[in-house]
Amino acid sequence: MKTSIATVSISGDFREKLEAIAAAGFDGIEIFEQDFIAYDGSPRDVGNMIRDHGLEISLFQPFRDFEGLPEPLRAKAFDRAERKFDLMQELGTDLVLFCSSCHPQALGGIDRAAADFRELGDRAAARGLRVGYEALAWGKHVNDHRDAWEIVRRADHPNIGLIVDSFHTLGRKLSPESIRSIPGDKIFFVQLADAPLIEMDLLYWSRHFRNMPGEGDLDVTGFMQAVMAAGYTGPVSLEIFNDQFRSANTRQLAEDGYRSLIATMDDVKKAEPTLKIDLPDLPARVQPKGVSFVEFAARGQEADTLGTLLTSLGFAKAAKHRNKDLSLWQQGDIRIVVNEETEGHAAHTYNARGTTVCDLGIEVASAKDVMTRAIATGAKAFTQPLDMGELEIPAIRGLSGSVMHFLDGESGLDQVWDVEFVKEAGADLVGAGLKCIDHIAQTMSYEDMLSWTLFYTSIFDVQKSPMVDVIDPDGLVRSQVIESRDGALKFTLNGADSYRTLAGRFLAETFGASVQHIAMSSDDIFATAETLKARGFVPLKISDNYYDDLKARFDFPGGLLEKMKEANVLYDRDEKGEFFQIYSGNFAGGMFFEILQRNSYKGFGAPNAPFRIAAQKRQLPPKGMPSA
Numbered sequence: 001m002k003t004s005i006a007t008v009s010i011s012g013d014f015r016e017k018l019e020a021i022a023a024a025g026f027d028g029i030e031i032f033e034q035d036f037i038a039y040d041g042s043p044r045d046v047g048n049m050i051r052d053h054g055l056e057i058s059l060f061q062p063f064r065d066f067e068g069l070p071e072p073l074r075a076k077a078f079d080r081a082e083r084k085f086d087l088m089q090e091l092g093t094d095l096v097l098f099c100s101s102c103h104p105q106a107l108g109g110i111d112r113a114a115a116d117f118r119e120l121g122d123r124a125a126a127r128g129l130r131v132g133y134e135a136l137a138w139g140k141h142v143n144d145h146r147d148a149w150e151i152v153r154r155a156d157h158p159n160i161g162l163i164v165d166s167f168h169t170l171g172r173k174l175s176p177e178s179i180r181s182i183p184g185d186k187i188f189f190v191q192l193a194d195a196p197l198i199e200m201d202l203l204y205w206s207r208h209f210r211n212m213p214g215e216g217d218l219d220v221t222g223f224m225q226a227v228m229a230a231g232y233t234g235p236v237s238l239e240i241f242n243d244q245f246r247s248a249n250t251r252q253l254a255e256d257g258y259r260s261l262i263a264t265m266d267d268v269k270k271a272e273p274t275l276k277i278d279l280p281d282l283p284a285r286v287q288p289k290g291v292s293f294v295e296f297a298a299r300g301q302e303a304d305t306l307g308t309l310l311t312s313l314g315f316a317k318a319a320k321h322r323n324k325d326l327s328l329w330q331q332g333d334i335r336i337v338v339n340e341e342t343e344g345h346a347a348h349t350y351n352a353r354g355t356t357v358c359d360l361g362i363e364v365a366s367a368k369d370v371m372t373r374a375i376a377t378g379a380k381a382f383t384q385p386l387d388m389g390e391l392e393i394p395a396i397r398g399l400s401g402s403v404m405h406f407l408d409g410e411s412g413l414d415q416v417w418d419v420e421f422v423k424e425a426g427a428d429l430v431g432a433g434l435k436c437i438d439h440i441a442q443t444m445s446y447e448d449m450l451s452w453t454l455f456y457t458s459i460f461d462v463q464k465s466p467m468v469d470v471i472d473p474d475g476l477v478r479s480q481v482i483e484s485r486d487g488a489l490k491f492t493l494n495g496a497d498s499y500r501t502l503a504g505r506f507l508a509e510t511f512g513a514s515v516q517h518i519a520m521s522s523d524d525i526f527a528t529a530e531t532l533k534a535r536g537f538v539p540l541k542i543s544d545n546y547y548d549d550l551k552a553r554f555d556f557p558g559g560l561l562e563k564m565k566e567a568n569v570l571y572d573r574d575e576k577g578e579f580f581q582i583y584s585g586n587f588a589g590g591m592f593f594e595i596l597q598r599n600s601y602k603g604f605g606a607p608n609a610p611f612r613i614a615a616q617k618r619q620l621p622p623k624g625m626p627s628a
């Protein structure tokens with residue numbers, strides 16, 4: 001299976017785009033004419049530059065407003081086509097996309113359009129070129145792939161074929177099923193794009209909001225099943241118009257594109273195993289079992305401060321690594337590793353960002369399967385030299401330099417704590433009732449949210465929630481939940497637009513670190529609060545106004561509101577149950593811990609977020625001063 005991507009899909013100048021597209025693993029590109037025109041180089045040089053990157057030109061596009069014109073416009077359109085045929089031959093590509101006409105003087109009529117394409121087919125054939133016809137969702141007379149196919153069918157010319165584009169079909173809510181009955185060899189090319197479901201003008205939606213398959217709400221997999229069932233054997237190409245992508249990181253976008261294409265085609269293959277798809281068999285998305293460990297990079301005084309905070313939270317230093325400067329802090333099923341090494345990945349992370357989370361360990365059924373799937377979808381394996389007796393725990397680089405390890409029972413990797421660590425004698429493992437990690441909150445720039453979501457949803461069997469807005473006194477933060485079906489693994493992704501928000505300040509102060517807070521669950525938050533108080537833990541102080549408002553919104557059994565106020569507990573309720581939260585103060589440039597109790601409640605306390613953020617901001621030093 002050949003993969004391709006339209007140059008308009010990603011940011012950068014022409015050369016940067018090519019480098020990123022080639023590095024991400026694509027076989028070819030669609031040259032979007034504007035990108036070519038903006039480039040200062042001859043068509044031959046451009047063609048050679050593309051081939052020097054190991055890429056082929058799978059398509060040249062778009063040619064607009066061709067069919068159905070009255071004379072003399074018609075003759076002019078053919079002349080224009082001949083000029084572009086010249087260009088294609090210089091570039092070295094044999095396929096061009098003609099999109100359905102939006103010309104105000106275009107006359108309708110399927111047979112008129114078919115006749116135009118038949119004549120065009122003769123002219124293309126004389127040069128060994130092929131023309132594909134695409135119905136734009138907003139075309140003047142042709143805006144449905146079924147009509148475009150009827151024109152191609154009646155043109156009845158070997159050099160004239162159809163181009164289908166998932167956006168134009170699915171965006172108009174047309175069923176892709178009719179594509180199944182088109183002869184596969186008459187489909188010359190297929191373009192894929194997803195989009196979030198937003199009610200708006202089709203053209204505007206298409207030109208500004210398309211995104212990578214899997215990032216939006218359209219059934220791109222179902223569309224592609226129909227195309228493959230037709231017997232299509234050509235390249236599968238991405239064509240994304242997105243305002244945000246035009247300014248985002250070029251390499252990241254190209255990697256996202258490749259990841260989305262492979263994951264989508266794998267979905268197509270799994271949904272309809274009888275289809276012929278030339279793609280290696282991949283393990284299915286992996287069912288995560290939970291967070292095995294969270295590793296902080298810290299050093300000296302900062303490591304001591306973190307240790308003091310962990311102690312006040314009920315953790316005990318349970319073990320030390322045999323060879324390395326790693327401490328294991330434990331409580332219930334929660335493991336926090338503090339890495340004070342001065343060489344290697346944690347040390348690099350510490351040097352760049354200060355105390356921060358440098359690694360996550362995820363428990364899975366098969367580490368081998370998750371690695372195979374992650375690597376096939378473009379993730380890079382991460383390795384470090386091992387000392388004697390150390391286990392090789394498979395790992396990949398996540399986004400923004402983070403590292404994710406996979407531990408399983410299958411290969412005994414979950415025994416690492418007994419194999420590599422030595423228990424500390426007399427560690428107080430009674431704790432404060434914290435049982436397990438409920439969720440991990442990652443802060444990122446808003447433009448990186450789709451990349452992270454795609455990263456998780458293409459590897460793990462997880463669902464994404466709709467995005468919600470969280471109001472910070474200094475801006476908006478967008479929040480999205482990524483959650484496994486049974487809730488064993490939950491991430492909340494927070495996207496900051498402005499550096500003035502709490503999330504944005506964290507990004508600025510930690511140079512783009514990712515994990516900002518870790519939420520841990522208790523079965524009895526008030527008992528936990530008592531123990532924590534005795535251990536010297538200082539909760540985030542919540543305003544009295546908050547409790548007055550709670551009193552107005554909910555009926556509480558006698559004494560509960562007072563207990564919450566006393567312990568600075570935040571509260572929420574949904575149709576399933578109740579939710580209690582306590583926050584720690586900030587440490588290390590804006591990180592914090594959350595303690596929570598869920599009584600069947602499914603959410604994350606979103607209504608409390610603005611008040612929690614405001615309280616956290618009161619703790620910060622004045623703007624412009626570094627935080628503790």
Ligand SMILES: O=C(O)c1ccc(O)c(O)c1
Nearest residue numbers: 062097099134165206207
């Ligand atoms: O928005 C457009 O004009 C446009 C052009 C070419 C395409 O292939 C397409 O899907 C849309």
Ligand SMILES: [Mg+2]
Nearest residue numbers: 134165191239
């Ligand atoms: Mg298209």
